[in-house]
Amino acid sequence: DAEITQSPRHKITETGRQVTLACHQTWNHNNMFWYRQDLGHGLRLIHYSYGVHDTNKGEVSDGYSVSRSNTEDLPLTLESAASSQTSVYFCASSEQGGADEQFFGPGTRLTVL
Amino acid sequence: GDSVTQMEGPVTLSEEAFLTINCTYTATGYPSLFWYVQYPGEGLQLLLKATKADDKGSNKGFEATYRKETTSFHLEKGSVQVSDSAVYFCAYNDMRFGAGTRLTVKP
Numbered sequence: 001d002a003e004i005t006q007s008p009r010h011k012i013t014e015t016g017r018q019v020t021l022a023c024h025q026t027w028n029h030n031n032m033f034w035y036r037q038d039l040g041h042g043l044r045l046i047h048y049s050y051g052v053h054d055t056n057k058g059e060v061s062d063g064y065s066v067s068r069s070n071t072e073d074l075p076l077t078l079e080s081a082a083s084s085q086t087s088v089y090f091c092a093s094s095e096q097g098g099a100d101e102q103f104f105g106p107g108t109r110l111t112v113l
Numbered sequence: 114g115d116s117v118t119q120m121e122g123p124v125t126l127s128e129e130a131f132l133t134i135n136c137t138y139t140a141t142g143y144p145s146l147f148w149y150v151q152y153p154g155e156g157l158q159l160l161l162k163a164t165k166a167d168d169k170g171s172n173k174g175f176e177a178t179y180r181k182e183t184t185s186f187h188l189e190k191g192s193v194q195v196s197d198s199a200v201y202f203c204a205y206n207d208m209r210f211g212a213g214t215r216l217t218v219k220p
Binding site for chain 1: 145147149155156157158159162164202206208210211213
C-alpha cells in the first residue's frame, strides 16, 4: 500500500544545531507540503513543492529550507535550530492542487533545548 | 487575504448529542472545501470534502454543505460517539487550514 512516512518520529536537539527531518511518500504525488502544529495556531504551512526542483515558501518559512531532488522525498532542514521551532511537524502530499485531498504523515515531534 | 475561520474549542458533548462545528472562509473564486480529523498521536486524515457550491460531503455520519451565499462549510453529526473524540480541521484548497476544534465526547 502507498504511504507517507516521516523520520525520526521524535527528536531532541540543541539550539544552534542543524536538523533535517525526512519525509518520504510512495503515492507518486506531485505535491508535497510541510506544516508545523502548535497549540493555539493550528496547522501552519512552512514550505511546499509542486514537483521536482520546485520549492515555495509558506507563511512561516523563516529558519527552514527544503529541496526536492526526486518525486518521493521532501526533507525539511532547520539551518540553526531555535527554541521557537519546538513543535510537531507534519509532512503531506497530494496528487494535484485544489480539489485533491492531502495525505499526511504521522508527524515528528521536535524539541529544541 | 484568503483565510479559514472555525469555531474555537474545546467542545465537550455527551454521547448521542448533536454536533455542529462552524467554519467560514474568505476567498476569491470557488475553492474546494475539506474537513480533516486528527486522532490522538496521529496525522490528519480526510473526513469529507465538497468541490462546488451546494455540494454535500458526508462520511461516518458527518455531513457538511458548501454554502456559497454564506461562505460556510459547517460540520454536523446527529449523534456523536466517544470514538469521535478528536481534533477537527476545516480547510480550503490545499494549504489553508483553520485552527482546529478539539471535540471530547463523554459516555
